[in-house]
Amino acid sequence: MHTGRHFLQIPGPTNVPDRVLHAMAAPTIDHRGPEFAALALRILEAIKQVFGTVSPIVIYPASGTGAWEAALVNTLSPGDRVLSFETGHFATLWQDMARGLGLDVDFVPGDWRHGVAPQTVEEKLAADTSRSIKAVCVVHNETSTGVTSRVPEIRRAIDAAGHPALLLVDTISSLGSIDYQHDEWGVDVTVAGSQKGLMLPPGLSFNAVSAKALEASRTATLPKSFWNWKPIIEANKNGFFPYTPATNLLYGLDEALRMLEAEGLPAVFARHARHAEATRAAVRAWGLEVLCADEREYSGSLTAVLMPEGHDADKVREIILERFDMSLGTGLGRLAGRVFRIGHLGHFNDLTLAGALAGAQMGLQLAGTPIDPVGVDAALDVLRRD
Ligand SMILES: *Cc1c(COP(=O)(O)O)cnc(C)c1O
Numbered sequence: 001m002h003t004g005r006h007f008l009q010i011p012g013p014t015n016v017p018d019r020v021l022h023a024m025a026a027p028t029i030d031h032r033g034p035e036f037a038a039l040a041l042r043i044l045e046a047i048k049q050v051f052g053t054v055s056p057i058v059i060y061p062a063s064g065t066g067a068w069e070a071a072l073v074n075t076l077s078p079g080d081r082v083l084s085f086e087t088g089h090f091a092t093l094w095q096d097m098a099r100g101l102g103l104d105v106d107f108v109p110g111d112w113r114h115g116v117a118p119q120t121v122e123e124k125l126a127a128d129t130s131r132s133i134k135a136v137c138v139v140h141n142e143t144s145t146g147v148t149s150r151v152p153e154i155r156r157a158i159d160a161a162g163h164p165a166l167l168l169v170d171t172i173s174s175l176g177s178i179d180y181q182h183d184e185w186g187v188d189v190t191v192a193g194s195q196k197g198l199m200l201p202p203g204l205s206f207n208a209v210s211a212k213a214l215e216a217s218r219t220a221t222l223p224k225s226f227w228n229w230k231p232i233i234e235a236n237k238n239g240f241f242p243y244t245p246a247t248n249l250l251y252g253l254d255e256a257l258r259m260l261e262a263e264g265l266p267a268v269f270a271r272h273a274r275h276a277e278a279t280r281a282a283v284r285a286w287g288l289e290v291l292c293a294d295e296r297e298y299s300g301s302l303t304a305v306l307m308p309e310g311h312d313a314d315k316v317r318e319i320i321l322e323r324f325d326m327s328l329g330t331g332l333g334r335l336a337g338r339v340f341r342i343g344h345l346g347h348f349n350d351l352t353l354a355g356a357l358a359g360a361q362m363g364l365q366l367a368g369t370p371i372d373p374v375g376v377d378a379a380l381d382v383l384r385r386d
Contacts, residue, residue: 007326009356011143011302012173012196014346016252020199023255024248031247037239043250044236046257050198050265051171051190051208052181058207058232061246064172064193067205068094069101070227071168071189075213076134077221078102083124083165084137085117086110089144089332094137094170101222106133112335113293115142115149118157125161134216135166135188141174143196144332146304146341147292148178155186166213172196172205176260177272177301177345188213197301199259199346200252209233272300275344275353278382279303282357285378286364286371291339301345302329305360306338311369313340320363326356350383 008015029035047057060066076082084095085108095105108120116138125133136158141148151169158167166188171180175190176197182190187210194204209217209229217229231242260268276298283290283305291304307313317328317340329341342360344353357376364371 002325010329011343017347020252024252040239053183067191073222073224075216080134088142091139115297118153122157125163139170143173146299148299179269182208276300278379282375282379286375304339304341316367324359326359
């Protein structure tokens with residue numbers, strides 16, 4: 001029997017603020033009526049800021065995976081070459097999908113501890129003298145590893161190679177948590193989801209679409225119907241959708257956007273960076289290792305903690321769930337049992353972090369992990385600073 005609130009400290013879905021829950025608990029309205037149109041027009045405009053764009057944002061009633069598919073089928077044709085990078089589990093799934101859709105994927109192997117190397121992007125594109133690569137796919141924040149790729153440097157690498165490939169970026173676990181600028185960074189399609197930094201339940205996903213991507217969509221021939229941008233962008237002009245939208249999730253999104261705007265995106269990003277720093281301080285004080293191997297690529301939204309050899313991360317997670325009613329992220333793919341992940345994104349504050357780290361520390365001790373139990377103190381030292 002657990003009392004109080006469950007600690008949902010996985011890197012998505014994240015804790016949904018009461019304000020958002022209350023906003024969603026309203027009667028569903030006619031999605032072809034004027035009240036809905038006003039809501040949709042407001043959201044479609046306000047959400048552009050979060051992506052750092054003036055381009056249209058397409059909203060799907062789907063998980064993030066749907067928006068991955070939308071990004072590919074709207075811009076590419078069967079047999080097109082795509083360059084992608086094995087940064088972790090999500091990058092692997094995205095390239096699996098690209099292959100499944102009939103694309104020819106050049107998947108650059110990785111060690112799951114580093115982000116996309118801009119140098120490799122430049123080399124691969126420079127070598128593609130026939131310009132057969134049509135898109136570069138990058139996962140901005142690899143949620144399986146806690147590594148954030150440097151998208152502006154990747155953009156510069158594409159430009160340095162003078163290559164026309166589209167840049168498609170998955171920001172599902174970074175949007176609204178880690179600095180991101182769709183326009184300034186020259187991204188063509190940004191893929192996002194509702195259940196991480198946007199503080200909503202799962203069920204919405206997004207494509208931010210550059211003018212170049214829109215142009216590519218006019219000739220792309222991969223089969224598409226539900227995901228087709230064209231009828232959606234057309235209907236959105238008047239605040240409508242070609243099919244029934246997820247009305248109540250949009251109520252929640254409207255409220256979440258208000259919350260992000262009130263805090264201010266720079267403050268939101270700084271808050272996440274600070275909580276990430278405090279978390280890494282705890283991990284190091286325990287004598288454990290942060291999975292991310294390059295300090296330029298530390299994630300602001302989650303930290304993956306590497307367990308000592310012979311100690312099972314899932315055993316620690318199991319004890320923490322049973323004893324302290326907290327969920328931590330499991331190791332995905334090849335990291336199963338090797339890491340646990342602490343989500344510190346979304347609706348979150350200093351004491352949520354202190355509680356989460358206290359639970360993690362006690363769980364590590366109870367599981368017999370050889371740690372120095374001073375991680376929480378090290379994190380509090382960071383949190384006490386301004
Ligand atoms: C969560 C996540 C996904 C998958 O999104 P779903 O909503 O589960 O389909 C893809 N990429 C990244 C980086 C993620 O964090």
